[in-house]
Amino acid sequence: MPKQIPVPMPEHKPFWDALNEHKLVVQRCTNASCSEPGRLRYPPEPKCDACGSDQFDWKQVEGKGHILEYFVVHDSRIKRMQVDQPFNLALITLDEDPGLNFLSNLPGTAPGQVPVGGAVELFFEPIVPVDDLDPACNPNQLIHEWRVI
Amino acid sequence: MPLTRSNWQRNKDGLGVWEHRGKVAVAGWGQSPIDRRWDGVSLDKTMGAYTMIAIQNALKDAGLTLDDVDGLLTSPDTRVGQTWAPRPYFEAPYDSEDGITLCSGEWIQKQMGMKNVKYIESNSQAMAGLMGHAAQAVGEGEAEVLVVWYPMGNLEGRYEQGATNVNSGTYTRGNAAFNAAWGYQSGAQMNALMVFEQYCRKYGYPIDGGLAPFAVNQRRNGLMTPWGFYAQHEPYQITEEDYINSRYESEPLRILDCDRPVMGVAAFVYTTAARAKDMRQKPVYILNHATASDPARSTMATLEEHQESCRRLGARMYEGSGLSAADVDVFNPYDGYLTFTQQFFEGFNWHGVKEGEAMDFYKGDMRVEGPHPFLSSGGNNGTGRTRSAIMSDCIEQLRGQAGGMGDGVQHPGAPNPGPRQIQIRHETALMGALTPGGATFLMFSTDPMAS
Ligand SMILES: [Zn+2]
Numbered sequence: 020m021p022k023q024i025p026v027p028m029p030e031h032k033p034f035w036d037a038l039n040e041h042k043l044v045v046q047r048c049t050n051a052s053c054s055e056p057g058r059l060r061y062p063p064e065p066k067c068d069a070c071g072s073d074q075f076d077w078k079q080v081e082g083k084g085h086i087l088e089y090f091v092v093h094d095s096r097i098k099r100m101q102v103d104q105p106f107n108l109a110l111i112t113l114d115e116d117p118g119l120n121f122l123s124n125l126p127g128t129a130p131g132q133v134p135v136g137g138a139v140e141l142f143f144e145p146i147v148p149v150d151d152l153d154p155a156c157n158p159n160q161l162i163h164e165w166r167v168i
Numbered sequence: 169m170p171l172t173r174s175n176w177q178r179n180k181d182g183l184g185v186w187e188h189r190g191k192v193a194v195a196g197w198g199q200s201p202i203d204r205r206w207d208g209v210s211l212d213k214t215m216g217a218y219t220m221i222a223i224q225n226a227l228k229d230a231g232l233t234l235d236d237v238d239g240l241l242t243s244p245d246t247r248v249g250q251t252w253a254p255r256p257y258f259e260a261p262y263d264s265e266d267g268i269t270l271c272s273g274e275w276i277q278k279q280m281g282m283k284n285v286k287y288i289e290s291n292s293q294a295m296a297g298l299m300g301h302a303a304q305a306v307g308e309g310e311a312e313v314l315v316v317w318y319p320m321g322n323l324e325g326r327y328e329q330g331a332t333n334v335n336s337g338t339y340t341r342g343n344a345a346f347n348a349a350w351g352y353q354s355g356a357q358m359n360a361l362m363v364f365e366q367y368c369r370k371y372g373y374p375i376d377g378g379l380a381p382f383a384v385n386q387r388r389n390g391l392m393t394p395w396g397f398y399a400q401h402e403p404y405q406i407t408e409e410d411y412i413n414s415r416y417e418s419e420p421l422r423i424l425d426c427d428r429p430v431m432g433v434a435a436f437v438y439t440t441a442a443r444a445k446d447m448r449q450k451p452v453y454i455l456n457h458a459t460a461s462d463p464a465r466s467t468m469a470t471l472e473e474h475q476e477s478c479r480r481l482g483a484r485m486y487e488g489s490g491l492s493a494a495d496v497d498v499f500n501p502y503d504g505y506l507t508f509t510q511q512f513f514e515g516f517n518w519h520g521v522k523e524g525e526a527m528d529f530y531k532g533d534m535r536v537e538g539p540h541p542f543l544s545s546g547g548n549n550g551t552g553r554t555r556s557a558i559m560s561d562c563i564e565q566l567r568g569q570a571g572g573m574g575d576g577v578q579h580p581g582a583p584n585p586g587p588r589q590i591q592i593r594h595e596t597a598l599m600g601a602l603t604p605g606g607a608t609f610l611m612f613s614t615d616p617m618a619s
Contacts, residue, residue: 024338025345061466062346068465087470088362091419092351096328096335100351105419108351110362110468120466122350131419135369149338156339162349 020103020124021147022162026155031063033077038161041143044077045119061119082141084111084165087120089133105130111139111165123165139165173291176304177608178488179459181480186456186488188307190616193444193451195437196232197563198225199395202432202552205322206268211258215246215319215433216267220280222435223315230437231448232313234280239287239311240273241302245294247553248321249429250330271319271433287311293608295555296502296601299436300457300608306438314438318556322429328353347467356603357505359468361421363604364507366471371524376420379506380408382530383424386503386543389536390550392571392588393561397430397552425506427548434556436563441616452566452597453616456489459608474508474604475523478515481607485516485598489611490619493517496611497593498565500558502601503547511604518542518598536570541590544570555601562597562612565590 027035037044045061050072058069059078066073089109095101107130113119125133126144143161152158169175178186200218211217219242227233248269257263266275273288287310292298295318302316329335340348352358368375387406390398406424414424444451460481464473486492493516501512510526519540521529534542545551545561554560564570571586596618600609 022349022351023340025349026339026341027345028342031345062343068463088365090358090361090365090421091416093416093419095351096326096333096353097348097351098329098336099338105416106351108358108418118465120468120470122347122352122467124350153339 020106020126021099023097023099024146024148024153024156025160025162026153034063035157035160037077037079038143038163039157039159041161042079043082043141043163044079046075047078048072049074049076059116059119061121080113080115082163083114084121084139084141085114086110086133086135086137086139087112088135089125091130107133109133121163121165126164126166128167134167138168140168141165171289171301171305171308171310173293176301177459177461178457178484179461181484183484183488185490188303189455189488189490190453190613191441192303192306192454193439193441194454194563194612195439195444195447195449195451196226196230197434197436197560198222198227198229199560200433202395202397202400202430202554204397204401204428204430205324206431208324211262213431214262214268215271215321215431216261216275216279218431218433219271219276219317219319219435222317222433223276223280226315226435226437229449232437234282235284236313237282237315238284239305239314240276240282240285241289241292241298241305241314241316242271242273243292243294243298243318244270244272244290246270246319246321247429248323249328250323250325250333252323253332269321269323271317287314294602296559296599296610297459297608299559299610300459302438303454303457303610306440312440312443315435316438317433317435319433320554321431327429356508357421357426358418360505360508360603361418362468363471363474363511365420367510368527370471371527373527377412378527379425379530380411382506382509383411383549384408385534386546386550388546388550389544389588390546392536392586393545393551393557394571394586396546396550396557397428397432398546398550421505421507427504427553430552430554432552432554434554434560436559450567450614452563452612452614455491455611455613455618456485457608457610458484458488460484461606464605469605474511475514477605478511481609482515482517485609485611491596491611493520495618496596496598498541498544498562498590498597500543500545500547500561500597500599502555502558502603502607503543503549504553504555504602506549508603512600512607516598536588537591539592541592544588544590558599558601562599565594566597566612566614568594
């Protein structure tokens with residue numbers, strides 16, 4: 020289904036570039052005196068929510084997860100997605116740190132047939148490009164998605 | 169220190185009793201007409217025109233004139249969904265968004281010819297932040313007669329899908345790229361829905377249909393609110409069957425869970441307790457304002473995060489107001505989507521409702537004439553998306569005027585007090601918005617020294 024195409028901000032470019040190499044990366048706090056050393060964050064934020072430090076690196080995660088909750092969109096405001104209604108919108112918790120969560124449309128799972136609590140795996144979905152693509156976007160950009168396993 | 173858009177907030181634990189407790193009062197309120205949409209033509213029904221009507225009504229209610237006003241405070245968060253541009257504007261003063269889809273203090277001062285205004289804040293927060301901001305501003309002496317208004321709008325066309333709206337485009341930019349790409353559009357709608365479902369699973373309630381009695385009661389109360397949208401334009405009751413048969417917006421969120429965007433403005437006159445006691449109406453004193461702003465750790469907040477934030481908010485409110493849950497009579501938490509209101513119930517423990525019990529409360533008697541009157545104006549769901557009905561109702565209930573127009577005058581079809589006046593004690597009121605994880609609440613009382 021055609022998602023809106025992400026236009027990466029400069030500070031997020033490493034994240035989107037990693038996806039194109041089939042890697043999901045999240046920020047990791049590298050402040051040695053952080054109250055939760057190595058605390059991960061997603062979506063990207065300028066500062067660690069535990070210690071306030073702006074020191075971080077990008078850590079690759081495997082992307083295995085579980086479905087925390089979902090609903091079915093019948094009447095989206097987002098024009099690009101209206102042709103695919105109804106569609107699932109699920110919240111995926113990351114097994115490596117269930118405090119991090121990601122959105123997913125769970126391609127391959129019928130709307131409303133989502134196994135809450137079930138396991139999911141990460142895959143990489145190509146954008147549906149348009150003519151005259153914004154030059155800030157990679158025409159081969161991949162987006163992080165999940166599917167039920 | 170001068171007040172900014174956010175530094176007025178009491179948003180930490182352990183701040184003690186509010187330093188201006190009982191020293192600030194609401195002395196008047198006024199409502200404009202409420203329409204479903206602005207037709208794009210009628211300049212007497214714009215946000216500017218309706219703000220002028222609401223302010224005139226509020227001043228009349230308080231027994232004041234334009235010359236008494238020395239402060240103006242409002243919010244640019246008018247939620248019209250899109251701007252009037254790029255369509256052509258009109259002759260002055262309707263030659264920009266200001267006056268059409270916005271209504272700033274500067275615009276109002278000029279149009280109404282207020283001569284004694286020394287304080288203008290046009291960039292305050294959405295409901296109910298601006299009401300807390302106003303309370304702090306009067307407490308700190310920024311103004312002595314401060315008029316506060318909250319315009320809410322709705323233009324023709326599909327909501328938030330105008331030509332310039334991000335939802336219409338091919339791209340998602342900035343931080344939104346991490347959620348809009350999958351179809352996420354609004355936290356109040358979508359995050360709150362996910363949290364509601366987590367809540368139902370945790371406490372054993374049905375995910376779909378459990379809010380039907382709440383929706384029905386909201387409409388019932390709204391039909392007893394003469395200035396509300398439904399009482400004026402669609403004066404019929406809905407049933408639980410209507411609710412169950414209403415279409416899904418995002419399943420299980422039904423259209424009748426969502427407040428109806430409308431065009432309308434409410435205005436309130438804030439003043440010092442000292443001045444309020446000589447004004448026309450019985451003062452409604454402010455005992456505290458409290459804020460909890462707890463961003464989610466990750467993409468979406470979880471049930472646990474929202475519950476924790478609401479617990480904090482409740483504790484701050486009770487500490488700062490000097491009251492406890494048992495002291496709260498009128499309770500008006502925001503209900504823009506019915507799916508998040510239960511969190512406020514439980515954070516404030518109103519009428520003894522504890523975590524996991526709010527949905528059982530909805531099955532019981534919550535009628536205005538019963539022992540647990542709740543959202544007694546019908547809130548947003550029952551009066552249209554004014555966001556101010558939760559505030560107006562506190563003023564009306566504490567004055568004993570609920571069901572009338574709030575101006576102390578008898579109106580056709582609106583007994584005063586009307587059938588909406590709650591029958592239990594009505595000396596204190598608690599209201600606030602917007603959503604769990606980011607909300608400001610205010611405590612009102614007929615007694616500035618209430619304990
Ligand atoms: Zn840290």
